[in-house]
Amino acid sequence: MRSIRLRLDVSYDGADFSGWAIQPERRTVAGVLVEALGRLVGVDTALGLTVAGRTDAGVHASGQVCHVDLPESQWEQLEGSLLRRLAALMPPDARVKAITPVPQTFDARFSATFRRYEYRVADTVWGPEPLRRSDTIQWVRPLDVDRLNGGSFGLTGEHDYAAYCKRKEHATTIRAITRFDWRRDPDGVVVATVQADAFCQSMVRSLVGAVLTVGDGRRDPGWPSTLLALSERSSAVTVAPAHGLTLIAVGYPDESDYAARAEATRRLRA
Known part of the structure; x- marks a missing residue:
């Protein structure tokens, strides 16, 4: 039976989820998405759900990407209404924002060229604005943006980030960070932007946690590198809280390069 591959663009508030991946007896983003799709296409339909990046418990996303495969006959029936129907079935803290047919060569995980995260920190005496408390952490010491950028500078490029990763057996900790910088927004919140080809588990929060100690003056700018x-x-690195982190974008090459990118990524990860 022919199938249609669909790209799903997804957002969620991670506060009440135990991360992305399906886990027994736990509420996860993939779990509620599969449940909603199952009610529309049948619980026995093999979807092949694949995500660009598995976020940890408490981490948010405004630009997550995944793909599923639907039988062509079901897609023909649901094409005009699937997005609306999912909106009715999904919980309010998780939304599918777009559904796009893509070639079978598209792989949400392995075709990706980058993942971009933001991390929000309020260093004001009064803490985060109440409406942003779920995606912004409080830092009790004043932060200097120049020092933060100084601490981040030496962490960009291709390196072995074993000191900042939870190592998994037979998995590499070599990554290529293409962007790690900080800004202070008009509302006074300090925001880190971190972009790489991929990340190890807890890597972004570990990098942020290390550089925050530079920004508040407790470490020298050269220490993180x-x-x-x-x-x-490294036991000297404190992992920053999960709720300050949001996956904001996943990048992909041109359609004609999906397969080549996926093959190259698989070789690199091996």
Whole structure:
């Protein structure tokens, strides 16, 4: 039976989810998405749900991407109404914002060229604005943006980030960070932007946690990059809280390059 591959653009508030991946007896983003799709296409339909990046418990997303495969006959029936029907079935803290047919060569995970995250920190005495409390952490010490950028500078490029990762057996900790910078927005919140080809588990929050100690004056700007010489996770790095982190974008090449990019990524990860 022919199938149609669909790209789904997804947003969610991670506060009440135990991360993306389906887990027994736990509420997860993939779990509620599969449940909603199952009510529309049948619980026994193999969807092949694949996500660009599995976010941890408490982490949010405004630009997550995944793909599913639907039998062509079902897609023909649902094409004009699937997005609206999912909106009615999904919980209010998770939304599918767009559904796009893509070639079978598209792989939400392996075809991706980058993942971009933002991390929000309020260093005001009174803390985050109440309406942003779920995606912004409070930092009790004043932060200097120049020092933050100084601490981040040496962490960009291709390195072994073992000091900042939860190592998994047979998995590499080599990554290529193409952007890591900080700004202070008009509302006074300090925001880090971190972009790489991919990330290890808890890597972004570990990087942010290390550089925040530079921004508040407790560490020298050169300290975070010295940890790149380590081959194991550093006990000196505190992982920043999950709720300050949001996946805001996933990048992909031109359609004609989906397969080549996926093949190259699989070789690199191996």
